[in-house]
Amino acid sequence: xxxxxxxxxxxxxxxxxxxxxxxxxxxxxxxxxxxxxxxxxxxxxxxxxxxxxxxxxxxxxxxxxxxxxxxxxxxxxxxxxxxxxxxxxxxxxxxxxxxxxxxxxxxxxxxxxxxxxxxxxxxxxxxxxxxxxxxxxxxxxxxxxxxxxxxxxxxxxxxxxxxxxxxxxxxxxxxxxxxxxxxxxxxxxxxxxxxxxxxxxxxxxxxxxxxxxxxxxxxxxxxxxxxxxxxxxxxxxxxxxxxxxxxxxxxxxxxxxxxxxxxxxxxxxxxxxxxxxxxxxxxxxxxx
Amino acid sequence: xxxxxxxxxxxxxxxxxxxxxxxxxxxxxxxxxxxxxxxxxxxxxxxxxxxxxxxxxxxxxxxxxxxxxxxxxxxxxxxxxxxxxxxxxxxxxxxxxxxxxxxxxxxxxxxxxxxxxxxxxxxxxxxxxxxxxxxxxxxxxxxxxxxxxxxxxxxxxxxxxxxxxxxxxxxxxxxxxxxxxxxxxxxxxxxxxxxxxxxxxxxxxxxxxxxxxxxxxxxxxxxxxxxxxxxxxxxxxxxxxxxxxxxxxxxxxxxxxxxxxxxxxxxxxxxxxxxxxxxxxxxxxxxxxxxxxxx
Amino acid sequence: xxxxxxxxxxxxxxxxxxxxxxxxxxxxxxxxxxxxxxxxxxxxxxxxxxxxxxxxxxxxxxxxxxxxxxxxxxxxxxxxxxxxxxxxxxxxxxxxxxxxxxxxxxxxxxxxxxxxxxxxxxxxxxxxxxxxxxxxxxxxxxxxxxxxxxxxxxxxxxxxxxxxxxxxxxxxxxxxxxxxxxxxxxxxxxxxxxxxxxxxxxxxxxxxxxxxxxxxxxxxxxxxxxxxx
Numbered sequence: 001x002x003x004x005x006x007x008x009x010x011x012x013x014x015x016x017x018x019x020x021x022x023x024x025x026x027x028x029x030x031x032x033x034x035x036x037x038x039x040x041x042x043x044x045x046x047x048x049x050x051x052x053x054x055x056x057x058x059x060x061x062x063x064x065x066x067x068x069x070x071x072x073x074x075x076x077x078x079x080x081x082x083x084x085x086x087x088x089x090x091x092x093x094x095x096x097x098x099x100x101x102x103x104x105x106x107x108x109x110x111x112x113x114x115x116x117x118x119x120x121x122x123x124x125x126x127x128x129x130x131x132x133x134x135x136x137x138x139x140x141x142x143x144x145x146x147x148x149x150x151x152x153x154x155x156x157x158x159x160x161x162x163x164x165x166x167x168x169x170x171x172x173x174x175x176x177x178x179x180x181x182x183x184x185x186x187x188x189x190x191x192x193x194x195x196x197x198x199x200x201x202x203x204x205x206x207x208x209x210x211x212x213x214x215x216x217x218x219x220x221x222x223x224x225x226x227x228x229x230x231x232x233x234x235x236x237x238x239x240x241x242x243x244x245x246x247x248x249x250x251x252x253x254x255x256x257x258x259x260x261x262x263x264x265x266x267x268x269x270x271x272x273x274x275x276x277x278x279x280x281x282x283x284x285x286x287x288x
Numbered sequence: 289x290x291x292x293x294x295x296x297x298x299x300x301x302x303x304x305x306x307x308x309x310x311x312x313x314x315x316x317x318x319x320x321x322x323x324x325x326x327x328x329x330x331x332x333x334x335x336x337x338x339x340x341x342x343x344x345x346x347x348x349x350x351x352x353x354x355x356x357x358x359x360x361x362x363x364x365x366x367x368x369x370x371x372x373x374x375x376x377x378x379x380x381x382x383x384x385x386x387x388x389x390x391x392x393x394x395x396x397x398x399x400x401x402x403x404x405x406x407x408x409x410x411x412x413x414x415x416x417x418x419x420x421x422x423x424x425x426x427x428x429x430x431x432x433x434x435x436x437x438x439x440x441x442x443x444x445x446x447x448x449x450x451x452x453x454x455x456x457x458x459x460x461x462x463x464x465x466x467x468x469x470x471x472x473x474x475x476x477x478x479x480x481x482x483x484x485x486x487x488x489x490x491x492x493x494x495x496x497x498x499x500x501x502x503x504x505x506x507x508x509x510x511x512x513x514x515x516x517x518x519x520x521x522x523x524x525x526x527x528x529x530x531x532x533x534x535x536x537x538x539x540x541x542x543x544x545x546x547x548x549x550x551x552x553x554x555x556x557x558x559x560x561x562x563x564x565x566x567x568x569x570x571x572x573x574x575x576x577x578x579x580x581x582x583x
Numbered sequence: 584x585x586x587x588x589x590x591x592x593x594x595x596x597x598x599x600x601x602x603x604x605x606x607x608x609x610x611x612x613x614x615x616x617x618x619x620x621x622x623x624x625x626x627x628x629x630x631x632x633x634x635x636x637x638x639x640x641x642x643x644x645x646x647x648x649x650x651x652x653x654x655x656x657x658x659x660x661x662x663x664x665x666x667x668x669x670x671x672x673x674x675x676x677x678x679x680x681x682x683x684x685x686x687x688x689x690x691x692x693x694x695x696x697x698x699x700x701x702x703x704x705x706x707x708x709x710x711x712x713x714x715x716x717x718x719x720x721x722x723x724x725x726x727x728x729x730x731x732x733x734x735x736x737x738x739x740x741x742x743x744x745x746x747x748x749x750x751x752x753x754x755x756x757x758x759x760x761x762x763x764x765x766x767x768x769x770x771x772x773x774x775x776x777x778x779x780x781x782x783x784x785x786x787x788x789x790x791x792x793x794x795x796x797x798x799x800x801x802x803x804x805x806x807x808x809x810x811x812x
Contacts, residue, residue: 102390174427178489181385182441182496183417192444196431516588523590542655543591566654 040265047262057244057259059228065255068263070230071244075270077232078145078224078240079214082152086213087206089153090160097161098168099190111165117158125154126219134223145231145238148224155216156209163205167198203278211271217242241267332528334499335401336361337382337419342396344377344386351377355396355556357549359500364522364531366545366562368538370582374551375534379502382532383419384412400500417445420498424505426485428477428492435473437488441496455495462528463491464521483514490521494529501525503533507540519544538578542566550574591656595665598652599726602645602669605676606722606787608638610715612683613780617711619690620773621704623697628690631683638680645673664797668790672725675783675790679718682776682783689769698763703753703770710746710777713739717784725791733788737802743781750774 051067058066093110101107129151134142171194179189195202220243227237241263248260337359344352355378359365369375380386381394384405398405405415428437436443438456456473460466465487469480477488486506493501503522507515522531522544535541541548542562549559550571558571569575576582612631619627649666652658658666717739724732751774754767785802793799 172427174423174425175429177385177388177421177423178427178429178492179440179444180388181383181416181421181423182444182492183413183415184441184444185413188444193429197429199431520589539657542657563651563655567650 040261040268043258043261044265045262047258048265052259052262053266056230057228057239061251061253061256065253065259066228068241068244068259068266070228070239071241071263072266072270073230073232074145074224074239075214075241075267077234078149078152078220078238079210081146081149081234082156082213083206083210085149085153086156086160086209090157090206090209091164091202093157093161094164094168095190095195097165099186099194114158114161117154118162121218122155122216123218125151126222128154129219130222143223143225143237144235145224146234148220148238148240149234151219151223152213152216155219156213159209159212160206163208164198164202167201167205168194170201171197200283203281207275207278210274214271214274215242215267217246221246241270330362330527334361334528334530336530337500337532338397338399339378339382340397340399342378342381342394342398344381344394345392346389347391351554352381352394353554355551355554357556357559359530359532360547361530362526362528363546364526364533364544366541366548367532367534367551368536368541368548368577369551370577371551371553374554376504377554378551379421379504379532379534382500382502383416383421385416385421387412413445417441417496418498419500419502420493420496421502421504422486422489422493422506425509426482426489428480428485428488430476430478432477433474434469434477434480434488437477438491438495440492445496447496456491459491459495462494462525463487464517464524465491481514483510483517486510486514486518487521490518490525494525498529500530500532503531505534505536508536515540538566550577552577588656591652591658591662594648594656595652595658595662598645598648599665599669601641601648602673602676603722603726605638605641605645605673605680606718608634608641609676609679609683609780610718612638612680613711613715613718616683616686617708617715619687620711621708623690623693623699625691628687631687635680635684638677642673642677645669649673661794664794668725668794671790672787675786679780679783682780685776686773689773693766693769697766698760700753700757700763700767700770703750703757703767706746706750706753707770707773707777710743710750710774713743713746714777714780714784717743717781721784721787721791724788725794728791728795730792730795733791734802736785736788740781740785740803743778747774747778 049067053067053072054069055067056070057068058064060066093114097107097111101110129147133147133150134144175193175197176189179193180186184192220240224238224240224243226243226247227239229239231238245260245263245267248256248263251257251260339358340356342352342355343350352374367375367378377386381396382398382405384394386392386394394406396406400415400418404410405419429440432440435456438459439452441447442450442452442455457466457470460469465484468484469488477485480488486509490501490506507518510518519540522533525531526546533541533544535544545562547559548562548565550557550565550569550573552573558565558569558574560570564570565574566578569578612634615627615634616631618624619631649670652666656662717736720732720736720739723729724736751771754771757763757767789799789802792802
């Protein structure tokens with residue numbers, strides 16, 4: 001049976017070469033990621049201290065610059081509000097597309113527009129809110145944190161919708177059929193069977209959107225801008241990490257630059273923690 | 289002198305003394321008595337289903353043409369079909385699941401004990417509570433425990449005034465699963481084997497106390513032992529329900545069903561006692577299919 | 584392991600009981616026909632002929648049930664052998680019944696006061712009782728799947744064959760009286776019928792061995808007389 005051994009060595013060699021090429025490509029792709037993490041840690045850890053997290057930036061150029069407390073809290077507040085707006089809407093649109101709209105023309109149109117929205121640059125959302133809400137002077141002062149949240153929510157919406165739609169489509173149709181065959185009305189099938197089954201995936205998808213929103217600078221520049229003090233009033237200007245970093249990194253003062261790196265590291269860690277907490281929560285919601 | 293009749297030793301079958309032997313053969317083929325032993329009263333009288341002039345469409349495709357047949361109460365009726373999905377389509381028309389497919393519709397009269405389920409004022413949800421369905425691939429709800437799965441039909445529909453624990457236990461008993469799961473009712477439904485999952489789905493279906501159970505190839509995803517267990521279960525269930533089973537396995541129809549309906553290309557070709565279909569079918573096409581000469 | 588084909592097993596057992604019940608019917612027929620022979624009872628003989636319908640009816644019913652089992656349950660292995668054996672056995676039972684009828688038919692032919700030759704009649708009755716014993720024995724052997732018991736049938740059958748030959752010889756030497764000779768001819772045919780009943784019982788024994796061993800083997804082959812008796 002000579003055909004079994006023919007070309008064996010050549011094929012094995014090709015196999016090894018391809019593996020090496022793919023491995024090399026992976027390493028090349030990982031290098032920037034590793035560099036970023038390394039840089040962050042190297043330059044940012046130095047800035048971290050108790051004061052760093054517990055004091056507001058003072059706005060002084062010289063002397064005590066303060067920490068990033070208001071920026072940190074501001075990011076948390078604004079992103080939380082944006083999530084509260086975007087996630088329910090996003091899930092709602094996805095549910096409509098998957099459960100009710102399906103292949104109808106209207107649903108296809110909605111899908112198309114959602115796809116377009118994912119590609120819109122974040123600065124455009126910021127400008128949109130700026131023109132409509134800020135310049136219009138709605139509800140008190142021009143610049144307000146809640147306006148920033150809306151800009152972030154617009155940014156998050158298509159991402160949440162797309163990810164949720166994918167996850168909902170993954171729920172096997174046999175589960176819906178089983179529930180319907182038991183004599184369950186459609187909406188109950190969706191709420192009590194489809195959503196609990198899809199929940200882990202829905203949460204993961206929403207996290208992507210949260211992570212993106214936490215790191216966006218441009219929308220906040222025009223809407224919430226920057227302020228030094230910590231505030232819990234969403235109707236006023238609010239500080240945020242990306243904007244703080246943006247302001248500090250260009251400064252000639254090295255300490256401010258280092259504060260920027262520390263803030264960047266803090267932002268990455270914040271997103272990481274959010275991811276871990278949400279993953280743990282979704283795992284507990286499923287039976288182990 | 290002994291009366292020859294008193295030396296009979298088999299009381300259940302009446303001996304035919306002076307009958308024409310041909311009458312015996314004819315009698316066996318006429319009405320469908322239950323295949324298990326002597327006729328007796330069922331545990332719970334279930335209604336039959338009467339179908340007249342059923343047509344079903346997938347968009348423009350006229351899939352089912354003018355089907356009329358009777359599903360006898362407390363009996364198992366099998367539907368076999370070599371040509372694809374005709375039998376499943378008919379099955380799904382019986383609990384109005386067919387219309388859930390986009391673009392699909394059905395016309396005709398389907399009487400559940402004198403009520404037409406296709407009448408305009410009929411609540412589809414109520415139809416499905418009276419006519420339950422078990423699917424080909426076992427589909428327990430993955431996020432629910434065994435207990436919750438069985439109770440799902442009641443919980444999902446907010447049924448009040450029912451002792452859930454009792455109903456779940458009763459349903460699991462009747463599905464032949466109680467002994468195997470009684471100590472782990474809280475563990476996830478998807479942790480069971482394939483055969484157990486399917487019996488769990490059967491328990492879930494009977495927990496809402498339907499009158500008819502539809503089964504769409506319930507054993508095709510299971511191993512032979514699990515299949516035989518479910519076939520035995522079906523024989524017990526027909527004491528309380530009317531059962532319609534779709535199967536592509538002819539031997540299963542032969543083992544399990546009281547009457548068998550043979551479909552081809554969307555039409556009903558023949559519906560008779562299973563014994564007749566497999567011993568002496570009336571239609572040539574039926575004969576070709578059951579002897580495996582089709583195609 | 585729990586039986587997951589409970590129904591099928593029960594149905595098969597029930598059919599077997601009904602089939603073997605036919606052997607009881609045959610025993611009853613043999614008893615009656617022997618009594619009719621002994622006492623020249625024409626009415627009893629008529630009853631035997633009428634009762635053969637019961638055996639024929641039993642045959643048809645069992646046959647129908649067996650076909651049903653084959654069509655609906657697809658028996659294999661041991662179950663298949665049982666079904667095949669029962670088909671054969673029912674045929675044997677039906678033949679045994681027919682032989683009883685054949686014997687019964689000769690009784691009215693011999694007239695009301697036939698010249699009975701005691702030696703011949705005595706052997707006929709002995710043959711008949713031996714055949715009846717064989718029928719009971721083959722039923723027990725089949726029901727108990729007892730191959731040894733089935734093989735024992737051959738011993739008795741040889742006795743019957745021996746008696747058959749003796750009767751034949753006696754008939755040849757019976758003398759010149761035409762009435763007696765006529766009666767003796769009928770008795771030869773009766774003896775032959777009884778001998779056939781014995782053979783059928785041995786066939787039932789062979790089916791028993793087939794079920795147990797899976798091999799069909801004739802206990803004795805009449806075409807090879809050297810191996811018999």
